[in-house]
Amino acid sequence: MKIGYKLIAEAYSPTEMVRQCVRAEEAGFDFVEISDHYHPWVSEQQHSGFAWSMLAAMAAKTERIELATGVTCPFIRYHPAIIAQAAATTQLLSDGRFTLGVGSGERLSEHVVGRGWPSVSVRHQMFRESLEIIRLLWRGGYQSYEGKHLTLEDAQVFDLPETLPKIIVASGGPQASKLAAELGDGLFTTEPRADLIQAFTDAGGDGPRYTEVPMAYGATEDEAAEEARRLFRFGITGWKVQAELPNPVNFDAATATITADHMREAFACGPDTDKQLSVAQQFVDGGYDHLALINAGTDVDGFFDHFAKELAEPLRALRPSS
Numbered sequence: 001m002k003i004g005y006k007l008i009a010e011a012y013s014p015t016e017m018v019r020q021c022v023r024a025e026e027a028g029f030d031f032v033e034i035s036d037h038y039h040p041w042v043s044e045q046q047h048s049g050f051a052w053s054m055l056a057a058m059a060a061k062t063e064r065i066e067l068a069t070g071v072t073c074p075f076i077r078y079h080p081a082i083i084a085q086a087a088a089t090t091q092l093l094s095d096g097r098f099t100l101g102v103g104s105g106e107r108l109s110e111h112v113v114g115r116g117w118p119s120v121s122v123r124h125q126m127f128r129e130s131l132e133i134i135r136l137l138w139r140g141g142y143q144s145y146e147g148k149h150l151t152l153e154d155a156q157v158f159d160l161p162e163t164l165p166k167i168i169v170a171s172g173g174p175q176a177s178k179l180a181a182e183l184g185d186g187l188f189t190t191e192p193r194a195d196l197i198q199a200f201t202d203a204g205g206d207g208p209r210y211t212e213v214p215m216a217y218g219a220t221e222d223e224a225a226e227e228a229r230r231l232f233r234f235g236i237t238g239w240k241v242q243a244e245l246p247n248p249v250n251f252d253a254a255t256a257t258i259t260a261d262h263m264r265e266a267f268a269c270g271p272d273t274d275k276q277l278s279v280a281q282q283f284v285d286g287g288y289d290h291l292a293l294i295n296a297g298t299d300v301d302g303f304f305d306h307f308a309k310e311l312a313e314p315l316r317a318l319r320p321s322s
Contacts, residue, residue, distance in 0.1 A: 001291070003029055003293065003316060004029055004033055004292035005024040005292065007034040007054075009035045009036075009037065010037060010047055010048050011047060012047055014050070017049060021058040022061050023301065028307070029065060029307070030065065031066035031068055031292070033210075034054060034055065034067075035070060036070075036071065036109075037051075038110075039108050039112070041234040042233065043252050044230050045248070052086050055067055055090050055094075059093040059094035060093070064097075067090070067099070068210075069099075070210075071101035071168075072102050073104060074127075074131070075127065075130045075149075076110040080130035080150065081137060083100070083134060084133065087165050088138070088164070088165070090165070091163070091164070100134075102131070104123045104124060108247065108248075117246075124176070125148060126149045129147040129150040131169070131183040131184070137155065137156070140157075142154050142155065142156045166186060171188065172189070173196075177200040180200055186208040189209075190212045192211065192285065194285075194286045197209055197287040209289050210290040211286075211291060212293075214266055215267060215279065215295055216232070216263065217271065217297040218299055218302075221272070225261070225263045225269040226260045227296065228260070228263040232294070233263065234251045235296070236262060237254060237255060273311055277315060280315055280318060284318045284321075
């Protein structure tokens with residue numbers, strides 16, 4: 001079991017993201033994962049720094065903690081050739097501590113380059129082609145690729161690490177889990193769904209299983225629930241909403257009726273360790289072995305202290321209930 005911390009790049013400045021990574025290492029977390037977006041989700045967030053610059057700074061300022069994207073869409077806003085290069089460079093700068101988390105993206109960040117937002121089926125085709133291109137470039141040498149949607153022309157990634165980064169593929173359904181087994185090194189989800197792991201293993205997948213555990217630390221449950229509503233209410237809309245809306249103003253409208261009580265139902269709100277462990281247990285029971293803790297509360301340093309003193313040991317001791 002590895003315990004990570006979710007760096008919420010939409011809610012904090014780039015310098016604060018780097019500071020939180022350093023604090024996460026000091027608190028004893030095994031890894032951090034950082035979102036890779038162009039826009040924030042809701043108007044209260046007001047940040048969205050460039051993930052790859054922040055990862056480089058984190059690599060320079062830490063020694064032990066593993067780094068990951070959670071997650072990068074390797075097409076539309078980017079070309080997979082750029083992600084192949086960026087991930088290889090980050091692996092070198094971090095001395096082998098980087099994991100490339102990838103997914104099929106959201107309109108929120110991908111529409112900004114003016115290439116439209118394809119249907120789900122087309123996005124999945126583009127996602128497959130992107131992973132094939134990244135794998136091809138990581139073989140070394142000059143490579144070309146002609147896909148239905150994506151093309152690579154005579155390209156080489158010159159600085160390749162001796163040990164390539166793991167590719168962890170985000171899944172919300174069985175087809176994505178099968179893709180993770182075929183072209184990835186592990187699985188990434190945001191729900192405690194055992195069926196996604198089952199589809200992954202049935203297709204031959206055998207690697208780490210990442211997920212995000214929703215928490216909101218604060219002095220009281222009420223305070224934490226309100227902070228979670230203010231900054232993280234988009235998180236309970238579901239992927240069919242999250243993937244399709246274009247800008248924070250649209251998410252503001254879509255989440256206008258979400259209350260603090262809704263957040264209590266989805267997040268472990270407040271300082272109660274037992275409540276936090278209960279939420280985490282669902283993901284352990286689902287079969288996940290890399291738990292990235294989301295702190296939707298704003299007492300960041302309080303949460304790091306709480307993790308180090310109260311939560312880390314019992315959290316690492318969790319085992320599947322069955």
